[in-house]
Amino acid sequence: MASNDDERAPLLGEPVEQNLARDASLNGDAAKHDANRWRALRVRLITHGALIVLFIVALVLVLFFWDNVGRAIGALPKNPERAARRLLESAPVIDGHIDLPILVRSRYHNNVSAVDLNSQMPGHVDIPRLREGKVGGFFWSTYVGCPEESYEDDHYDFLNATWRVRDTLEQIDVSKLLITKYSDTFELALTSEDIKYTIRRGKIASLLGVEGGHQLGNSIAVLRQYQELGVRYVTLTHTCHNAFADSCGLQPGIKPKWGGLSKLGYALIREMNRIGVLVDLSHTSDDTARQALKYSKAPVIWSHSSARAVHNVPRNVPDDILELVGTGPNQTDAVVMVNFAPFFVADPGEANVQTVADHVEHIANVTGKAHVGLGSDFDGIGDVPEGLEDVSKYPALIAEMYRRGWDGFELAGLTGRNLLRVMEGAERVSKDLQRAGAEPAYDVYDQREDL
Ligand SMILES: *[C@@H]1O[C@H](CO)[C@@H](O)[C@H](O)[C@H]1NC(C)=O
Ligand SMILES: *[C@@H]1O[C@H](CO)[C@@H](O)[C@H](O)[C@H]1NC(C)=O
Ligand SMILES: *[C@@H]1O[C@H](CO)[C@@H](O)[C@H](O)[C@H]1NC(C)=O
Ligand SMILES: *[C@@H]1O[C@H](CO)[C@@H](O)[C@H](O)[C@H]1NC(C)=O
Numbered sequence: 001m002a003s004n005d006d007e008r009a010p011l012l013g014e015p016v017e018q019n020l021a022r023d024a025s026l027n028g029d030a031a032k033h034d035a036n037r038w039r040a041l042r043v044r045l046i047t048h049g050a051l052i053v054l055f056i057v058a059l060v061l062v063l064f065f066w067d068n069v070g071r072a073i074g075a076l077p078k079n080p081e082r083a084a085r086r087l088l089e090s091a092p093v094i095d096g097h098i099d100l101p102i103l104v105r106s107r108y109h110n111n112v113s114a115v116d117l118n119s120q121m122p123g124h125v126d127i128p129r130l131r132e133g134k135v136g137g138f139f140w141s142t143y144v145g146c147p148e149e150s151y152e153d154d155h156y157d158f159l160n161a162t163w164r165v166r167d168t169l170e171q172i173d174v175s176k177l178l179i180t181k182y183s184d185t186f187e188l189a190l191t192s193e194d195i196k197y198t199i200r201r202g203k204i205a206s207l208l209g210v211e212g213g214h215q216l217g218n219s220i221a222v223l224r225q226y227q228e229l230g231v232r233y234v235t236l237t238h239t240c241h242n243a244f245a246d247s248c249g250l251q252p253g254i255k256p257k258w259g260g261l262s263k264l265g266y267a268l269i270r271e272m273n274r275i276g277v278l279v280d281l282s283h284t285s286d287d288t289a290r291q292a293l294k295y296s297k298a299p300v301i302w303s304h305s306s307a308r309a310v311h312n313v314p315r316n317v318p319d320d321i322l323e324l325v326g327t328g329p330n331q332t333d334a335v336v337m338v339n340f341a342p343f344f345v346a347d348p349g350e351a352n353v354q355t356v357a358d359h360v361e362h363i364a365n366v367t368g369k370a371h372v373g374l375g376s377d378f379d380g381i382g383d384v385p386e387g388l389e390d391v392s393k394y395p396a397l398i399a400e401m402y403r404r405g406w407d408g409f410e411l412a413g414l415t416g417r418n419l420l421r422v423m424e425g426a427e428r429v430s431k432d433l434q435r436a437g438a439e440p441a442y443d444v445y446d447q448r449e450d451l
């Protein structure tokens, strides 16, 4: 044993004090023994001291670089503004409704050469501000106004609105020309996969939406051709009724014509489901929304609507309809993308980041956080909320939701992933219907005499 120990000693070493103690006992010198013990103690103190200093230094480093540690494990910083910016780096905003194309029509007569999106544009949207606001994508609203006559006139037959198809084509054209002119920034996106791919490469995914059935010239064939051109949502109505469905009008609202969807409106939704065009329920009457929500096989959207329980105007979504949104029994998956227009948000002078956040929070309270998104209506609204003046200001709203306890996952849903899920759902339904051999809708508006 002893010899064995001796052999091991040089290799493994021995605790210092034992080593010293053995020396001392061999010499039999008590005083020297004491001195050695003090030396041992000192060595021990120095070792422990060094360890403590090392620990403190490590602690300071961890605290100092906490943000980076957090980033590595996906946590957000405490400071709401920094948290919002961090979140938006990986989950940028995909806005449901931006009206840049109508601004280019009304201000520039569709002359894209005269438009400089790299400098400060009139209105709320240009490239520097989109970048500042961490926008990863948006629906370019291709909008043409309602015919005046159709608001209230019982006898209006929706037959002479076909030049609106021309103007819609011009709106689609001007959007595509701008996307091409600024192809370093924008890229046309046709699918949820396109959006993700475009964002990964640091570009802004550009989707097309048509803002009202009146822009279809009452024809489902026109819907199919818009889809071919890249349109991925159609708002069933704008502020007027059309051959497909009733609108809610503006304030105080309008008398219904069909009591929701017309027969042709049901056929339109069938066709939208089949070809993968999202049903957009903003601007529709409550009956239209209820019926469409129930009838659509695909998830639907409200591209730019807020909550009526927070501010009571017809354009906002009431709670009894929000309760139909979800994945439970008798519910349909959807995303309600909150509109920033002060008139829809709050009483005059009271629209700001907090009151817009109240709409986001209320919708989430009723539907769950997975069913709310952002649909600012920028460039389509005259006034803006305080603190949300243009597309550079989304981070302020995200910071506010973070302050209200939303975590990174929930915020990423709000900024875009809820919309992506809904799009994926609609793409699946379209694929399934086509695989099952669903026929195109050949229904024709019954007031037409030419067909
Ligand atoms: C379009 O705008 C450009 C730049 O302002 C101008 O030079 C050109 O004449 C315009 N074209 C038309 C047809 O108005
Ligand atoms: C639309 O047609 C109706 C008759 O069908 C006519 O009274 C009305 O003036 C027309 N409106 C426009 C804007 O052309
Ligand atoms: C769903 O709707 C059906 C038919 O309208 C009804 O009988 C049923 O009670 C509803 N289920 C729930 C959970 O609301
Ligand atoms: C949402 O629900 C929470 C918890 O019940 C409540 O504190 C909050 O006031 C609600 N928010 C809105 C805007 O209604």
Ligand SMILES: [Zn+2]
Pocket: 211, 283, 304, 380
């Ligand atoms: Zn609108």
